[in-house]
Amino acid sequence: MDLSLTLRDLAPGSGVSTIRVFSQRWLAALLWAATFSLCSAAEPPACPEWSPARAQKEIAQLGTQIETWDHAFYVEHRSLVDDAVYDQARSRLANWNMCFPMVAHNASQSPVRYPLSHPIAQTGLDKLRDVAEVRRWLALREDVWIQPKVDGVAVTLVYRRGKLAQMISRGNGERGQDWTHHALVIPAIHNSIPDRREELVLQGELYWQLDGHIQAESHFNARGRAAGAMASNNLSEKQRLSLAVFVWDWPRGPASMPERLSALKTLGYDTSPYTHPVGSVEDAQKWRELWYRQPQPFATDGIVLRRGDRPEGNSWQAQPPTWAAAWKHPAISALAEVTGVEFPVGRTGKIVPVVTLAPTQLGDREIRRVSSGSFQRWLELDVRPGDQLRIGLAGQTIPQIRDVILRATERAPLRIPDPHQYHMLSCWRPTVGCEQQFLARVHWLGEQLEFRGMGEARWLSLLEGGLLPDLLAWSELSSRQLTRVPGIGDKRAEKITDSFQRARELSFYHWMRALGMPAASSFDEHFWRRETFASLVDRDPEEWQNFPGIGASRSQEIVAFLQHPEVEQLQRKLSGMGISGF
Template identity: 45%
Template sequence: MRRAPLQDCHPLALLLLLLGSLAPLAAQSSECPKWTSAQAHQTLDALQTRIARWDDAYYRRGERLVEDSVYDQARRTLTTWQACFDSPAAPTVPMDDSGRVSHPIAQTGLAKLDGHQALATWMHRRRHDALWVQPKVDGVAVTLVYTERRLTAAISRGDGLSGQDWLPHAQRIAAIPRQLPASAPARVILQGELYHRRRAHIQAELGSDGARSAIVGLMSRHELDIDGASQIGLFVWDWPNGPDPMQERLAMLGAWGFADSAYYSQPVVDVDEVGHWRQRWYRSELPFATDGVVIRQNTRPDAADWRPRPPEWAVAWKHPARRSLAVVRDVDFRIGRTGNITPVLQLYPTQLDDRTIRHVSLGSLAQWRDWEVRPGDQVMIRLAGLTIPQLDEVLTRTAPRPALSVPDPERYHPLSCLRLSGDCEEQFLARLTWLSSHHGLDMPGIGEGTWQRLIDAGLVEELLDWQTLTPAQLEVLPEVGETRAANWHDSFQATHEQPLGSWLAALGMPPVAESVLHDPDGRINLAALQARERHDWQRYPGIGATTADRLVAFFTHPEIEALIAKAQGPLP
């Protein structure tokens, strides 16, 4: 579901998002917030009121005002803090019951499991009964009643005991049969989900994309036209007064025209099978949006005993969250080889798409200035391209704003930090790492960790100091020893055979096609390259003014000239 823009949110909603984002932290610590009694009363009252409003919107009007993950975090936080301050639960906001129809059998809702282990425990306790898995279709719940095989009632979920009368709309929806076959029992009560039809919907890529809101909108119309009705499908997930065996129920539903139920309900025996269907339905094409899977027992209690609360015989395992709340622990400013500054948000661990996310890159210093994120801020993150966590929103900003040491972008550029100095270690280390990589001199066994050890030991302060290191100097380093020292030394020695073009790339020359460097004889003439001016470089395809200026600056820089000369000298 898409959330309302931040500027449209009530300030109290932002407060609640703050509270929800702190829930993972509360779970990791036994400490309670250090609030006065008045602060605790005000905060808990605001939180209880907001949750009650969410419940009222969901159960009375079928509207989901917040994502399930936010709602669940808020509920956990409320429970934790009520225990901290010995605060009783407040009553929910009363709902207007006018114009409502009673459910003949209560709609129960579902408890949500939080992972493989919880599901394994639940399934083990039911090992003597058959189990089934279904997609948890993301729509709006409905009860259908057939009397003498004719559709006589369609009721929205409401509070589980009563809901809105949807019969006039239901009679126009082709997915809901108005008449059951003559073989059907005299009274049939079905519970299911009205969903918004989608063409080749892939949940992992598209999310729910307003699917539930679309159904709420259609069912809220004064009149449902043919076009609107054609957009609505039905997934029947239970037949409370039907036969006990699940397979028998599914077979009869399929024969009556409820094809989705029979097709998508699958028998399972262990967590791996449930996980298989969960991933399959998450990442493959479906005609509806989903937000997880439902695991059901074959048998259930008598329907007269059902209550509007999560039952013992069915549970939900939600899909991994596509967005998640997080608290910023710190902000690092990483300086790369070319002097680019990349701010990285260090987060308290948060779950996103079955992964634990601890940091998010903001890409550039300019982007950080736009967001102006600081430690203590509450943020929403999402996955881009299914793999890369990105900042989606800044929800609340801590006050007063913590101070940060932000690098001066004027200090760093493609030719800065060619040697080690007080504020240059990060860029200098990035230069060395690039130099030994396949982009440069391709030194086997030499990487960032190697260079960090050499810097820490005071053995490398200039970009090419490693050329003169001996095996004896290397093997005394911690956890190095004779064999590794010899291998490192061999890698250093092998660079003497590298061509000039590789050395230029290793030292940070702006990337150009190798042919651009060659003279008519196919050789690299260093003096000729150093003599080229901006317009000379721009004669070559693909080299614009910016790259030409950087090439001129590189080849005329005194330190680069000295490094090239040293690189061409003999190694010991």
């Protein structure tokens, strides 16, 4: 059960008396404690090590941000943040409130006036977090059915004597806004139905129709599109034709699910193709996966499990029931707290800052590190420890920073390298400030020369042991010297020295690529068979540009590399070692 979802669903005036009896200061702390005591055996998050003054600033800032999101969501019908990030922000605020109760901030929602009462309360849905929770939920219930959790805006349709009388937004679950004038011009919503009872109430999701939508491959903001249409004074032709309703329940309808589905079909709202019985967690997984990865006519954000024999509608309340729950699709974003920033310097001198995070669950993965993409982007974001980031997955696999949700109120100092000091021809030796780029160079060289058993950690051990004063110092190491390095025994040392010796027999191309010559792989095998270091040096930039794919900039880089004093010194040493081409 996820009580943070309930917080978003409980707008002012919801009538939930159990909430109102507590002071605002303790509300979030109470719900936070309930979440952990009722929902899981997870350890509560650790409290930040803040002074009272900083705690007050951090809590107030997060509370204000949540209030901004709430105002946009409830008043302007705009969703500024994914549900997962919102829920995590609410949970984080509750945790901070518990840690620092004297400066707690409740993040109250903006007051919204809802003119119409729902004939039957709109319930929320607790969220099941994973397969284990779904299995436990199913084990305690019978007659369970599954539907896609269509991503739109919840509505109530009220028919009186067969005529559409009202369409009411979900609002706070007990009262909502009057959207009837829009409903009357949407072709997919029937103005009349073949049932003439005094009042007939349906609940469902107003959604934006899509053609062959695959949720796993697209993050189209369908809910925002539907909500935006409802916020307009008059629907455009495209909006009228694009909107439809997925009826998920008939609160006072037939008692059993098969009977309700049959009767709904008669009314013109056939949801039977998307409503199926489930007897196991495997059944639920099958349908969830199908609706996530196969083309559908609407966007979804998960599945809904509900009992077919749920209570009659008059007993429903504006809060999550025990007879229905949601299992959402893998989150597309998450709120992550920054714990540090690293500035690794690569072989070519490029600096791509890496942000370390408190362990953050994103879909089925735990994320602890994320690249900033480039030094320039890090500068623009100015990410520091304590910041709260929104992260997502690029191409479903690579974590990336979407944006900074909140900046720490106290900016942590960082040792930031000057990117202008590092370039393709810097750091050929491990001098102060050059250790990272030098290690990247020697690691690249080892990979190109096919050294066995020489990963980054082992090169670092050699460097720390004083055995790597330059890029080719390894060639003079004996097995005895290697065994003095922690983690290298006699057999490992023999394998490493064998690799070192075999490298001497590799081609001139292998060696030039290992040294880092720009565009070395752009030239074919025939080129390298007839070249030597001297012949490469003899060419001027214009001659290099005669080769396919070599422009003015690249030709200058090649010449600068070949004429660099450190490269010339390496050439002399390689010549003395008898390496081909030097």
